[in-house]
Amino acid sequence: MDKQQAQQQITELRELLNQYGHEYYVLDSPSVPDSEYDRKMQELLKVEEAFPELVTADSPSQRIGGEPLDAFQKVQHNVAMMSLGNAFNEGELRDFARRAKAGTDEPISFVCELKIDGLAVSLTYENGKFVRGATRGDGTTGEDITSNLRTVRSIPLTIPEENTIEVRGEVFMPHKSFLKLNERRKEKGDEPFANPRNAAAGSLRQLDPKIAASRNLDIFLYGVGEWQTGTLVSHSERLDYLLELGFKINPEWRRCDTMDEVIDYVNYWEEKRPDLGYEIDGIVVKVDNLDQQEELGFTAKNPRWAIAYKFPAEEVMT
Numbered sequence: 001m002d003k004q005q006a007q008q009q010i011t012e013l014r015e016l017l018n019q020y021g022h023e024y025y026v027l028d029s030p031s032v033p034d035s036e037y038d039r040k041m042q043e044l045l046k047v048e049e050a051f052p053e054l055v056t057a058d059s060p061s062q063r064i065g066g067e068p069l070d071a072f073q074k075v076q077h078n079v080a081m082m083s084l085g086n087a088f089n090e091g092e093l094r095d096f097a098r099r100a101k102a103g104t105d106e107p108i109s110f111v112c113e114l115k116i117d118g119l120a121v122s123l124t125y126e127n128g129k130f131v132r133g134a135t136r137g138d139g140t141t142g143e144d145i146t147s148n149l150r151t152v153r154s155i156p157l158t159i160p161e162e163n164t165i166e167v168r169g170e171v172f173m174p175h176k177s178f179l180k181l182n183e184r185r186k187e188k189g190d191e192p193f194a195n196p197r198n199a200a201a202g203s204l205r206q207l208d209p210k211i212a213a214s215r216n217l218d219i220f221l222y223g224v225g226e227w228q229t230g231t232l233v234s235h236s237e238r239l240d241y242l243l244e245l246g247f248k249i250n251p252e253w254r255r256c257d258t259m260d261e262v263i264d265y266v267n268y269w270e271e272k273r274p275d276l277g278y279e280i281d282g283i284v285v286k287v288d289n290l291d292q293q294e295e296l297g298f299t300a301k302n303p304r305w306a307i308a309y310k311f312p313a314e315e316v317m318t
């Protein structure tokens with residue numbers, strides 16, 4: 001096989017593996033058995049080994065990077081990653097809506113989303129390639145954890161978007177992975193993690209990407225930071241577009257035209273959350289229209305166009 005044939009085969013194998021990976025890790029509906037995925041990965045590794053000059057960072061064979069880091073570099077968030085104000089009961093939720101409605105003379109629709117109990121991260125893509133991932137940090141300065149985030153299989157290494165975009169989401173550890181990890185830790189005599197959030201945070205803080213890769217982390221994307229593409233009108237349209245780009249969006253989001261619908265959604269998930277298979281600690285309610293979000297703006301600490309309704313703390317997972 002000459003170099004040109006090798007490049008052709010590598011391109012075909014990468015596209016196939018990216019599709020299989022998307023079906024399995026993002027859509028949770030694989031079209032081929034794991035053995036077929038492994039067979040194609042072995043083929044890719046063989047061709048890349050024979051033609052190392054053709055290996056690129058965005059290859060599915062390159063998710064688990066090289067040597068452990070000595071330390072994480074600092075990263076500035078050009079668009080601050082703000083924290084949300086909290087509401088602890090229905091009255092405070094309705095107060096939020098009243099304040100939002102007072103800030104604009106148009107009718108307001110909301111989007112409700114599950115508040116994932118994990119670690120907020122920012123992902124930057126340039127020319128369709130994942131180039132940097134960072135923790136929220138203090139909202140303006142985070143840590144570069146790109147090598148660890150590359151190991152999260154539901155994070156695409158390439159997306160069909162040429163413009164630079166920065167997307168935000170929550171990395172979390174599913175219950176199944178958490179229970180298996182704590183089993184392993186107990187067998188080795190290590191201290192088990194108190195909850196999935198601490199386990200996810202501890203995994204992303206590993207300097208060796210091989211350890212992060214072994215922790216079966218997952219992610220849901222829910223927002224954007226720097227965004228140089230297209231003019232979308234609403235948050236719900238943005239969620240649909242992120243899904244189209246290949247990102248993992250939590251499927252339980254709902255657009256609500258009245259606060260009664262918001263309250264129904266909150267009550268439903270307060271009862272149903274044990275069935276999810278991952279931890280949530282509340283519901284995020286956002287004004288859907290982006291112009292209204294801009295009109296409402298921010299206080300010193302929080303957006304005026306979003307609120308986090310917090311569930312009462314649950315008994316600790318054992």
Ligand SMILES: NC(=O)c1cc2c(N)ncc(C(N)=O)c2s1
Nearest residue numbers: 083084113114115116170222284
């Ligand atoms: N601090 C924040 O802005 C957010 C934090 C979270 C979170 N932990 N889970 C889900 C969402 C969401 N769907 O918007 C947000 S937004």
